[in-house]
Amino acid sequence: MAATALIGIDWGTTSARAYRIAADGGVVDSRAAPLGIQRLGGLSFPEAFAQLLGDWRDVSAPRLACGMVGSRQGWVEAAYVACPAALPALAAALVRTGGDEMAIVPGVTTRDAAGVPDVMRGEETQIIGAVAPDADRVLTVLPGTHSKWTRVEHGRIVDFATFMTGEVYAVLIEHSILGRLAQAPAGTGKSKDGGTGAAFRRGAERGLASGGLTHDIFGARTLALMGELAPDEVADWLSGLLIGREIRTARSWAFRAGYDASRVCVIGADALADRYIAALGFAEVTAERGPQQAAALGLWRIAQAAGLLR
Amino acid sequence: MAATALIGIDWGTTSARAYRIAADGGVVDSRAAPLGIQRLGGLSFPEAFAQLLGDWRDVSAPRLACGMVGSRQGWVEAAYVACPAALPALAAALVRTGGDEMAIVPGVTTRDAAGVPDVMRGEETQIIGAVAPDADRVLTVLPGTHSKWTRVEHGRIVDFATFMTGEVYAVLIEHSILGRLAQAPAGTGKSKDGGTGAAFRRGAERGLASGGLTHDIFGARTLALMGELAPDEVADWLSGLLIGREIRTARSWAFRAGYDASRVCVIGADALADRYIAALGFAEVTAERGPQQAAALGLWRIAQAAGLLR
Numbered sequence: 359m360a361a362t363a364l365i366g367i368d369w370g371t372t373s374a375r376a377y378r379i380a381a382d383g384g385v386v387d388s389r390a391a392p393l394g395i396q397r398l399g400g401l402s403f404p405e406a407f408a409q410l411l412g413d414w415r416d417v418s419a420p421r422l423a424c425g426m427v428g429s430r431q432g433w434v435e436a437a438y439v440a441c442p443a444a445l446p447a448l449a450a451a452l453v454r455t456g457g458d459e460m461a462i463v464p465g466v467t468t469r470d471a472a473g474v475p476d477v478m479r480g481e482e483t484q485i486i487g488a489v490a491p492d493a494d495r496v497l498t499v500l501p502g503t504h505s506k507w508t509r510v511e512h513g514r515i516v517d518f519a520t521f522m523t524g525e526v527y528a529v530l531i532e533h534s535i536l537g538r539l540a541q542a543p544a545g546t547g548k549s550k551d552g553g554t555g556a557a558f559r560r561g562a563e564r565g566l567a568s569g570g571l572t573h574d575i576f577g578a579r580t581l582a583l584m585g586e587l588a589p590d591e592v593a594d595w596l597s598g599l600l601i602g603r604e605i606r607t608a609r610s611w612a613f614r615a616g617y618d619a620s621r622v623c624v625i626g627a628d629a630l631a632d633r634y635i636a637a638l639g640f641a642e643v644t645a646e647r648g649p650q651q652a653a654a655l656g657l658w659r660i661a662q663a664a665g666l667l668r
Numbered sequence: 669m670a671a672t673a674l675i676g677i678d679w680g681t682t683s684a685r686a687y688r689i690a691a692d693g694g695v696v697d698s699r700a701a702p703l704g705i706q707r708l709g710g711l712s713f714p715e716a717f718a719q720l721l722g723d724w725r726d727v728s729a730p731r732l733a734c735g736m737v738g739s740r741q742g743w744v745e746a747a748y749v750a751c752p753a754a755l756p757a758l759a760a761a762l763v764r765t766g767g768d769e770m771a772i773v774p775g776v777t778t779r780d781a782a783g784v785p786d787v788m789r790g791e792e793t794q795i796i797g798a799v800a801p802d803a804d805r806v807l808t809v810l811p812g813t814h815s816k817w818t819r820v821e822h823g824r825i826v827d828f829a830t831f832m833t834g835e836v837y838a839v840l841i842e843h844s845i846l847g848r849l850a851q852a853p854a855g856t857g858k859s860k861d862g863g864t865g866a867a868f869r870r871g872a873e874r875g876l877a878s879g880g881l882t883h884d885i886f887g888a889r890t891l892a893l894m895g896e897l898a899p900d901e902v903a904d905w906l907s908g909l910l911i912g913r914e915i916r917t918a919r920s921w922a923f924r925a926g927y928d929a930s931r932v933c934v935i936g937a938d939a940l941a942d943r944y945i946a947a948l949g950f951a952e953v954t955a956e957r958g959p960q961q962a963a964a965l966g967l968w969r970i971a972q973a974a975g976l977l978r
Contacts, residue, residue, distance in 0.1 A: 472874060474887040475894045504886065520890075521882045522844070529839040534832070564782060570917030571881040572831040572910065576814065577784040580830075584785045600882065607880030 360386050362419045363667050366657030367410070367460065369427035370480060371396050374410050377654040378417065381667070385654045389414075395426050395433075403433040407459055420666040421460035422657050425480035428453065428462040438467035438477060444514040445486060449663035463660055468517050476520050480653075481506045485515060487656025488625045488648035497612050498623040498648070501630045503528075507608040509615055519611055521604045524630070527597055536575065536596060539582040541589035553629060554636035557591035558598040562637040565602020574599060601637045609643070623648050670696050672729045673977050676967030677720070677770065679737035680790060681706050684720050687964040688727065691977070695964045699724075705736050705743075713743040717769055730976040731770035732967050735790035738763065738772040748777035748787060754824040755796060759973035773970055778827050786830050790963075791816045795825060797966025798935045798958035807922050808933040808958065811940045813838075817918040819925055829921055831914045834940070837907055846885065846906060849892040851899035863939060864946035867901035868908040872947040875912020884909060911947045919953070933958050 360380040368375045372394035378386040393406045401409065408415060428436035436453040443466045452461040465479030481500050489496045491513040500506045503525045508518040531537040564574055578596045581587035587595055612619040622638055624631050625648035638645040649655060661667050670690035678685045682704035688696040703716045711719065718725060738746035746763040753776045762771040775789030791810050799806045801823035810816045813835045818828040841847040874884055888906045891897035897905055922929040932948055934941050935958035948955040959965060971977055 470883075472877065472879075474874070474884075475890040475896070476886065477890055477893065519880075519883050520886045521880060522886050523882045525844050526836075526840075526882050526885075529843045530836075533839045533843045534835050564784070567782065569782075570829075570831060570914065570921075572833045572836050572914060573780075573829050573917060574784075575836075576786065576830045576832050580785040580787055583787065586785070604880065604882060607883060611880075 360384070362386060362417050364658055364661050365411070365414060365417060365419050365421045366654050366661075367407075367421065367423035367425075367427070368480065368483070368653040368657075369423050369425045369432075370394050371426045373397075374406070374427075375653075376410050376414065377651070377657070378414065378419075379654055379658050383655050383658040385651050388654070395429070395431060403427075403455070404457060404459060420661060422452070422463065422661045422664075422666060423460050424463040424483035424653065424657060424660075428464060429479055432462075434462060436462045436464040438465045438479075441466060441468035441518070442511075442514045442516045443482065445491065445659065445663045448482065448486070449660050449665075452660075452664055461664070461666065463657070466515055466518070470519065476518060478506050478508075478518060478520070481508070481518075482515055483656035483660065484625055484648075484652040485510060485656070486513065486659050487652040487654065488623060489513070491659070495617055496623055497617050497619055497621070498625055499608065499634060500625045501628075501634045502626070505604065505634075507611065509612060509617060517615065519608065521608070523600045523604045527600050530575065530596065531593055536578045536592065539579060539589060540592035540596075553594050553597065553633055555594065557587065558594040558633065558636065559640060560587075561595035561598025561600075562602035562640050563598075565599040565604075566606050566637075566641050568606075569603075571603055574603070597633060598637065601633055602640070605634075605637055605641055605643070609641070620644060621646065625652050670694070672696060672727050674968055674971050675721070675724060675727060675729050675731045676964050676971075677717075677731065677733035677735075677737070678790065678793070678963040678967075679733050679735045679742075680704050681736045683707075684716070684737075685963075686720050686724065687961070687967070688724065688729075689964055689968050693965055693968040695961050698964070705739070705741060713737075713765070714767060714769060730971060732762070732773065732971045732974075732976060733770050734773040734793035734963065734967060734970075738774060739789055742772075744772060746772045746774040748775045748789075751776060751778035751828070752821075752824045752826045753792065755801065755969065755973045758792065758796070759970050759975075762970075762974055771974070771976065773967070776825055776828070780829065786828060788816050788818075788828060788830070791818070792825055793966035793970065794935055794958075794962040795820060795966070796823065796969050797962035797964065798933060799823070801969070805927055806933055807927050807929055807931070808935055809918065809944060810935045811938075811944045812936070815914065815944075817921065819922060819927060827925065829918065831918070833910045833914045837910050840885065840906065841903055846888045846902065849889060849899060850902035850906075863904050863907065863943055865904065867897065868904040868943065868946065869950060871905035871908025871910075872912035872950050873908075875909040875914075876916050876947075876951050878916075879913075881913055884913070907943060908947065911943055912950070915944075915947055915951055915953070919951070930954060931956065935962050
């Protein structure tokens, strides 16, 4: 097994994952625990960290974490770095825990055209890992409960925008009248055709067109009422609509900043990422899948920039 | 007391209201019961109707109902009439209950530019009641869980669009991360300044501008996180944003149909209608309040057109 140059930790709200990373940035081994910062179950942060590491406690290597562990509710708060946020600025803003157990990567903040703030914490590290440091003008999306679209230039996070698409989908399916007409796939993440079939496409095409979202989503009810959408298609249609509209909005946001937005790097490897890739295809946008282990690679790049690696 | 020319019934999902209506369309008396079609508690429709009427059972007058009582889950289904739906067409499509207890007004359906259906049931009667039969090009809004914007010309419902604004607000406040930062007024309908103060205005102005809705709503979290929105302002800000965006979308829908949309008839008299009137004011649109008892007046006009009145 290659020597461990860095122990990287991706520590979020619901779970934590640790990586042994070699001197070339490759992941040697990883382990996960359901010890997210809101799931500590009475453990202190040092105790939870010791439990996550297990026998890696004795590995002699620097430790760097990203994610909600650096939020106000985390172990130590690592204040947000403002956009444009370059790799050296992130590296310079690391914060160390009280017992010097680890360093923590800060989150990133920006303001949109109307001056309303936006925040990310954890995603900045995945983006730094996913995008080659010398690449010019890369548009990335991290699908998720709150998906993040980011403009990256030469390793700098220039600007980003959050979309609550995943959470809006979930509350509509679970708690609104739209979910009452939806069968089976609703909320389970399981769909016919992996969720990217005909109903998803019909929804996505509606989403990719202009429209008012609170009007357009009502179609999930009326199409079902009129027999033009089967009960087991409602959830996929709605998912397509919401993702399509997000893509439309995010592309025009990127266009306004001078990006051609005909190519997007999708960071993620789950069924949701597959849906984004399918919907980007309907919009004739080339989707490139980001690397596996983007978080580990990002932690390694930030550790390197911070001079943590020997 | 004036003689009763018609007993009108507005019978919805959660409650029912009956009106004694005079020969000139004026409401002589009204009574309500929590006997909505999903709240019958084991009563049959004829039994619930008898309970609602009480001692009005012996009043010798025709009876006409509107609302969900005519839906597939109601007493008798009164099939939707397609737009443009003129008063005579609605009157010609009345359906009678099996025991001839009453006639029921049909709902109305349309399709938007993309061919997706839309429906209303009950609102058509309020609109017929609220808009003078000889008025040309009136744009109306009925605020509610699912608000309806309607274009009315000479007593014809030419077209309409539903917005799930009220329901989206409720599920976001009750079930999403946005509600977790909101204090007190959330979900109670109670707000400082009657819900139309500074925070509502800030939200509405964001809503009236262009943007992606699932991005814009995230501002309720980030503004609170950054201390730029107080916990007791979050709900009003979000309400303003959603209503403002609805107004923006509905106005451009009306513009495309040749309406100048500088004047809107708001049908409703509750706190939600006040919010719409305030937000229309921010957009420099003249809001006119529709008449009280629009449903009763609509039932009377439809009954008259159907030849039910003696």
